[in-house]
Amino acid sequence: xxxxxxxDDAPLASGLRRMxxxxxxxxxxxxxxxxxxxxxxxERFDLVILDIGLPQMDGFEVLRRLRAAEKPMPVLVLTAxxxxxxxxxxxxxxxxxxxxxPFAMPELTARVRALLRRSQAHGDPRIVHxxxxxxxxxxxxxxxxxxxxxxxxxxxxxxxxxxKVEKIVSKxxxxxxxxxxxxxxxxxxxxxxxxxxxxxxxPAGIRIRTVRGFGYMLEEFKEP
Amino acid sequence: xxxxxxxxxxxxxxxPPIAGLLGLGAVIAYYPSIEPAxxxxxxxxxxxxxxxxxxxxxxxxxxxxELPPAVEQVLRADRYDTxxxxxxxxxxxxxxxxxxxxxxxxxxxxxxxxxxxFRDRTVRAVSMPAQCGASTCSVVVAETTVKRTRMARxxxxxxxxxxxxxxxxxxxxxxxxxxxxxxxxARLSEEIKERSPADLHALDAGKAPEExxxxxxxxxxxxxxxAAANRNQQRFLANAAHQLRTPLAGLQAHTELALxxxxxxxxxxxxxxVHEATIRTxxxxxxxxxxxxxxxxxxxxxxxxxELKPVxxxxxxxxxxxxxxxxxxxxxxxxPASVRGDEFLLREALANLLHNALEYTPRGARITVRTGxxxxxxxxxxxxxxxxxxxxERERVLDRFYRVPGTPGTGSGLGLAIVREIASGHGASIAIxxxxxxxxxxxxxxxxxxxxxx
Numbered sequence: 001x002x003x004x005x006x007x008d009d010a011p012l013a014s015g016l017r018r019m020x021x022x023x024x025x026x027x028x029x030x031x032x033x034x035x036x037x038x039x040x041x042x043e044r045f046d047l048v049i050l051d052i053g054l055p056q057m058d059g060f061e062v063l064r065r066l067r068a069a070e071k072p073m074p075v076l077v078l079t080a081x082x083x084x085x086x087x088x089x090x091x092x093x094x095x096x097x098x099x100x101x102p103f104a105m106p107e108l109t110a111r112v113r114a115l116l117r118r119s120q121a122h123g124d125p126r127i128v129h130x131x132x133x134x135x136x137x138x139x140x141x142x143x144x145x146x147x148x149x150x151x152x153x154x155x156x157x158x159x160x161x162x163x164k165v166e167k168i169v170s171k172x173x174x175x176x177x178x179x180x181x182x183x184x185x186x187x188x189x190x191x192x193x194x195x196x197x198x199x200x201x202x203p204a205g206i207r208i209r210t211v212r213g214f215g216y217m218l219e220e221f222k223e224p
Numbered sequence: 225x226x227x228x229x230x231x232x233x234x235x236x237x238x239x240p241p242i243a244g245l246l247g248l249g250a251v252i253a254y255y256p257s258i259e260p261a262x263x264x265x266x267x268x269x270x271x272x273x274x275x276x277x278x279x280x281x282x283x284x285x286x287x288x289x290e291l292p293p294a295v296e297q298v299l300r301a302d303r304y305d306t307x308x309x310x311x312x313x314x315x316x317x318x319x320x321x322x323x324x325x326x327x328x329x330x331x332x333x334x335x336x337x338x339x340x341x342f343r344d345r346t347v348r349a350v351s352m353p354a355q356c357g358a359s360t361c362s363v364v365v366a367e368t369t370v371k372r373t374r375m376a377r378x379x380x381x382x383x384x385x386x387x388x389x390x391x392x393x394x395x396x397x398x399x400x401x402x403x404x405x406x407x408x409x410a411r412l413s414e415e416i417k418e419r420s421p422a423d424l425h426a427l428d429a430g431k432a433p434e435e436x437x438x439x440x441x442x443x444x445x446x447x448x449x450x451a452a453a454n455r456n457q458q459r460f461l462a463n464a465a466h467q468l469r470t471p472l473a474g475l476q477a478h479t480e481l482a483l484x485x486x487x488x489x490x491x492x493x494x495x496x497x498v499h500e501a502t503i504r505t506x507x508x509x510x511x512x513x514x515x516x517x518x519x520x521x522x523x524x525x526x527x528x529x530x531e532l533k534p535v536x537x538x539x540x541x542x543x544x545x546x547x548x549x550x551x552x553x554x555x556x557x558x559x560p561a562s563v564r565g566d567e568f569l570l571r572e573a574l575a576n577l578l579h580n581a582l583e584y585t586p587r588g589a590r591i592t593v594r595t596g597x598x599x600x601x602x603x604x605x606x607x608x609x610x611x612x613x614x615x616x617e618r619e620r621v622l623d624r625f626y627r628v629p630g631t632p633g634t635g636s637g638l639g640l641a642i643v644r645e646i647a648s649g650h651g652a653s654i655a656i657x658x659x660x661x662x663x664x665x666x667x668x669x670x671x672x673x674x675x676x677x678x
Contacts, residue, residue, distance in 0.1 A: 009470045015477025022484065053466050080469035081462050102473035102506045105480040107545075168541050211544055212555025213592070214537070 002026045006036040007051040033057030037065045052079045067094040074115040130221030131204045157193045161218040170215035231402045246387040253383045269350045273365040277354025286313045287356045289320035304371040314359035408432040424451040472506040511638040514572045518645035532561040532595040551587045559596030563675040565650045573646040576639040577606040584610035605672035612667035618656040651676045
């Protein structure tokens with residue numbers, strides 16, 4: 001995996017590079033927006049970490065040009081500003097995620113992993129989550145290589161959660177995703193499907209966390 | 225200097241000249257109207273004198289007045305005044321009537337009208353000649369001035385009364401006219417009063433009278449300057465944030481990197497300390513910026529409608545992960561709640577409340593974020609199962625840099641001060657209470673921001 005870091009602050013850029021290299025990524029660094037646009041046009045990167053506050057061509061402009069050139073790689077935006085918070089947050093410029101400076105490195109690497117996983121999975125019907133592998137086209141699931149029986153609605157709920165590992169999925173969002181499969185669903189019904197999924201997945205170390213009063217979150221799989 | 229009332233000022237300017245003019249008018253009207261009346265009264269005195277003169281008869285020596293009592297009674301009869309007379313012989317000596325009635329100062333033939341004193345009363349007198357044989361006698365008739373005074377008073381009153389009413393009407397017209405004329409200004413001041421301190425858009429001159437336009441224009445100029453100053457400060461804050469946060473992010477990256485590598489234990493302790501200090505400094509920088517932003521209103525645009533529920537949902541991910549790292553159960557109880565406010569600052573307030581809750585709640589305990597409406601007022605609250613804040617400290621914890629003595633951890637004491645600043649910018653009240661949670665081992669803490677009606 002090859003990453004491009006666009007950050008003009010040298011200490012931060014070198015810290016990011018070393019941390020991400022330690023994670024096993026190939027990393028290129030530039031401090032100038034123009035250079036980033038040029039590099040992205042000539043070479044293939046799997047992900048761009050882009051600082052908004054660059055000298056001359058700022059991060060927004062870099063992002064705009066990358067998207068105009070139909071570069072599909074995910075972009076993680078770094079910002080030190082408050083005022084642009086909402087603009088970045090809206091992600092309407094085509095950023096895939098954003099982080100406010102300063103940030104904890106483990107959080108950044110987790111986001112990078114999640115973005116890469118999502119973009120790699122794009123167009124790929126297979127999703128792998130630890131010992132769980134599902135084929136979204138064939139609609140088949142395997143746990144530790146063994147076929148896993150899932151009812152239609154359990155399948156739908158798992159698909160929604162797998163699409164957003166480490167993100168909270170609200171009960172409403174799950175109901176909306178599952179409602180296509182039948183009539184009205186109560187939040188209580190969702191709880192039933194979740195508990196069935198848990199009983200099937202937890203023995204393999206896959207945990208679905210309840211976020212009280214809100215929804216559920218499929219936790220990142222960690223080797224026991 | 226005491227504020228000058230426009231009304232008082234106008235009245236002070238208007239009333240003396242009006243009073244003067246009215247007084248002058250009264251005087252000018254008084255004499256023309258009193259003169260004919262006086263003449264009529266004088267004429268009746270002359271008539272009495274003529275009647276008396278016709279009763280002078282020759283006597284043994286000189287002349288005498290031969291006046292039957294019935295006639296005298298008729299002549300002296302008057303409803304209001306006492307009538308006196310004196311008849312003098314050709315030699316000037318009194319021969320009948322009130323002998324000591326004063327004579328006119330000027331002598332000579334013909335009628336003399338004059339005012340004088342008789343028996344301690346002011347009297348109006350007229351002296352006239354009367355034929356007595358071949359020579360001339362004199363008759364003086366006088367009367368007290370009761371009816372004349374009375375008439376003068378009546379004339380005066382009938383002249384002055386309308387003028388007093390004109391003066392009163394002037395006062396009323398000035399009083400209400402000023403109020404009415406200044407009504408647009410009153411409306412304007414209401415509008416300014418109702419504004420949030422952050423709302424700096426120009427005032428609408430609307431139907432304000434021409435005379436108030438310069439004032440409104442000046443106010444708008446001031447508002448524009450304030451807004452510009454605000455914008456400058458915002459720009460400065462944004463730059464300051466950038467300047468501080470980027471190197472801090474670099475520092476944090478390197479301390480984390482260092483900690484991920486093998487190193488001697490003694491060294492590791494030092495790096496851990498540097499790392500802790502970095503994180504604390506970063507948070508402090510963020511808080512100072514947030515405080516400065518909250519103080520300036522933080523925004524140059526008018527407040528907009530913000531739905532609290534999506535605001536909380538938007539940051540739920542981030543905070544749930546932080547809670548999980550500390551083995552805390554962060555939950556939500558979100559009902560729709562719509563407030564007028566600044567979304568960024570509201571998120572900042574929530575972040576500070578959640579940060580405190582995460583900091584002070586023991587592992588395994590619950591933290592709950594709630595939004596909704598109570599008695600029609602939207603609220604946002606964070607409840608935890610931490611040690612709570614003692615009753616006596618609940619006011620002081622809102623002060624900047626104040627921390628409850630003995631509090632563990634490394635907080636700056638700014639979090640709740642920021643929350644208070646943001647709350648006051650939104651017209652919201654802060655209530656610090658105990659957790660409602662049943663069965664928890666500690667009192668817990670519940671901080672609620674309650675916003676004004678819709």
